Amino acid sequence: MTGLPETTEKSLGLVIDLDTCVGCQACVTSCKEWNTGGHMAPLTDYNPYEDGADGVWFNRVHTFEEEPASGCGEGRTVHFPRSCLHCAEPACVTVCPTGASYKRASDGIVLVDEDKCIGCKLCSWACPYGAREMDMDVGVMKKCTLCIDRIYNDNLPERDRVPACVAACPVGARHYGDLGDPQSAVSQLVAERGGVDLMPELGYRPVNKYLPPRERDKAAPPIAAPALEPVAPEGGFLGWLDRVLSR
Amino acid sequence: MHPAFSVIFFTTATGAGYGLLALTGVFFALGTVPQGRLFGFLALGLALVLITGGLLSSALHLGRPERAPRAFTQWRTSWLSREAVASVATYVPAAVFGIGWVVFASRHGIVASAGLLSALGALITLLTTGMIYASLKPIPEWSSPYTLPGYILFALMTGAVILNALLLLTGAEANPVRFLAPLLILAGWAFKTASWRHNDALKMPADAASATGLSGSVRSVEWPHTQANYLMKEMGYRVARKHAAKLRLFVHLAAFALPFALTLLAALSGGAFALVAACLAALIQAPGILTERWLFFAEARHTVMLYYGR
Numbered sequence: 001m002t003g004l005p006e007t008t009e010k011s012l013g014l015v016i017d018l019d020t021c022v023g024c025q026a027c028v029t030s031c032k033e034w035n036t037g038g039h040m041a042p043l044t045d046y047n048p049y050e051d052g053a054d055g056v057w058f059n060r061v062h063t064f065e066e067e068p069a070s071g072c073g074e075g076r077t078v079h080f081p082r083s084c085l086h087c088a089e090p091a092c093v094t095v096c097p098t099g100a101s102y103k104r105a106s107d108g109i110v111l112v113d114e115d116k117c118i119g120c121k122l123c124s125w126a127c128p129y130g131a132r133e134m135d136m137d138v139g140v141m142k143k144c145t146l147c148i149d150r151i152y153n154d155n156l157p158e159r160d161r162v163p164a165c166v167a168a169c170p171v172g173a174r175h176y177g178d179l180g181d182p183q184s185a186v187s188q189l190v191a192e193r194g195g196v197d198l199m200p201e202l203g204y205r206p207v208n209k210y211l212p213p214r215e216r217d218k219a220a221p222p223i224a225a226p227a228l229e230p231v232a233p234e235g236g237f238l239g240w241l242d243r244v245l246s247r
Numbered sequence: 248m249h250p251a252f253s254v255i256f257f258t259t260a261t262g263a264g265y266g267l268l269a270l271t272g273v274f275f276a277l278g279t280v281p282q283g284r285l286f287g288f289l290a291l292g293l294a295l296v297l298i299t300g301g302l303l304s305s306a307l308h309l310g311r312p313e314r315a316p317r318a319f320t321q322w323r324t325s326w327l328s329r330e331a332v333a334s335v336a337t338y339v340p341a342a343v344f345g346i347g348w349v350v351f352a353s354r355h356g357i358v359a360s361a362g363l364l365s366a367l368g369a370l371i372t373l374l375t376t377g378m379i380y381a382s383l384k385p386i387p388e389w390s391s392p393y394t395l396p397g398y399i400l401f402a403l404m405t406g407a408v409i410l411n412a413l414l415l416l417t418g419a420e421a422n423p424v425r426f427l428a429p430l431l432i433l434a435g436w437a438f439k440t441a442s443w444r445h446n447d448a449l450k451m452p453a454d455a456a457s458a459t460g461l462s463g464s465v466r467s468v469e470w471p472h473t474q475a476n477y478l479m480k481e482m483g484y485r486v487a488r489k490h491a492a493k494l495r496l497f498v499h500l501a502a503f504a505l506p507f508a509l510t511l512l513a514a515l516s517g518g519a520f521a522l523v524a525a526c527l528a529a530l531i532q533a534p535g536i537l538t539e540r541w542l543f544f545a546e547a548r549h550t551v552m553l554y555y556g557r
Contacts, residue, residue, distance in 0.1 A: 121310075122327055
């Protein structure tokens with residue numbers, strides 16, 4: 001059913017820290033690796049080893065240059081991972097003519113039932129964020145599942161029950177949790193760091209939040225190591241060797 | 248947006264078909280079109296071919312056409328599903344109308360009512376088609392207030408031009424669309440010109456800063472991939488400005504100016520000249536309206552391209 005749930009018990013989602021993301025693409029590749037064998041499998045690639053290489057990915061990292069209004073010399077490079085935001089008002093769900101797209105009332109995750117999808121592409125037109133990619137081989141739409149086959153997977157150790165992208169991030173720039181619970185660690189992180197919605201003016205009310213880069217220190221970092229001491233003249237065998245060799 | 252021919256043909260062909268069906272239904276009920284079987288066969292037959300051909304073309308655009316019947320289920324929320332329901336529901340009064348008129352040559356009130364109901368179904372279907380596009384907020388050119396009236400106006404315009412040609416071809420005595428056709432073309436022309444002016448001044452509903460949560464000036468410096476992906480192929484289609492200008496000129500001429508002049512000449516003259524002019528108007532308008540629809544897709548921009556700096 002493409003009607004939206006009025007409320008969801010949980011609002012599971014991601015918090016992505018644009019301050020610490022280094023653009024290493026580890027989340028991109030681990031997402032592809034997990035999901036090409038997961039719930040939405042396969043994530044088809046077309047011409048992978050030739051010109052015109054293309055394929056289905058759920059997570060893509062862009063790079064931007066941010067130049068604050070304050071002026072020159074303050075610009076910085078920001079890596080920006082982009083994936084489904086599991087919106088509270090997902091137009092991708094309501095436009096679906098078949099009921100293949102749905103938002104779960106239990107945890108707020110937006111999913112596609114591949115067996116019902118007719119591949120009309122309308123949901124991808126309705127998503128302002130480009131979260132959905134059509135699988136041209138299978139003829140159906142595919143999207144991020146927030147790794148439902150990991151987060152509820154009893155066969156995995158508990159610490160691994162997080163989305164593949166979160167598990168892979170080497171700098172801890174990706175956080176996973178219940179954004180509907182104000183007491184959760186992710187909600188508190190968003191409150192503390194001033195996390196924002198993407199394109200809030202469109203009214204999709206994304207669940208995922210992005211933490212803007214922190215203000216940078218203007219001064220150079222202090223040097224923690226002491227200056228080097230001159231080497232004391234050594235006695236004994238090593239001192240004799242040094243004197244011989246220094247001649 | 249990618250101008251897929253299947254969807255361009257679908258919207259223009261069903262548009263003309265529903266326009267023709269609606270006008271024929273209304274004028275049959277008013278008794279101002281020939282009530283003979285031949286005219287009924289030609290007008291309703293052509294409308295049926297245009298509508299059915301268009302609907303089949305839209306099914307071809309699907310990734311899994313064999314599952315198309317599922318599209319009738321979500322009419323509560325989806326304009327595409329509503330369109331599917333409305334288009335198929337319109338076949339019911341249209342069949343009663345066509346069978347009553349063409350097979351039984353009946354002028355019973357039921358046939359006339361079925362004609363009016365067909366017109367209503369046609370208008371509702373056109374409304375649902377327009378709303379599919381008008382409800383997409385990430386595409387400012389489509390979510391504009393011009394989209395929905397445009398779909399209905401261009402459908403009635405192309406339908407009237409075809410009906411006009413059919414009336415002259417069958418040598419009908421009365422012609423209720425003699426002046427209506429040029430009038431609708433003039434209205435469509437003014438509307439399209441205004442909508443292009445509106446679109447040219449449109450800003451995207453978001454910018455790179457709000458799309459990324461960053462502040463100040465935000466510039467895309469690197470893409471996640473080196474070759475075009477689904478998003479860029481589907482949502483990133485761009486037509487060069489100079490080409491768009493030429494194509495708009497062609498639309499001005501082929502969809503509006505020439506058909507207007509020809510239908511007006513046909514209305515003011517008579518005999519073979521009027522017949523040739525009216526048929527020529529319909530033939531010239533076809534590539535014109537296809538180009539208009541091609542531009543409707545090709546000139547539409549999607550917010551996802553903000554992430555690609557385009």
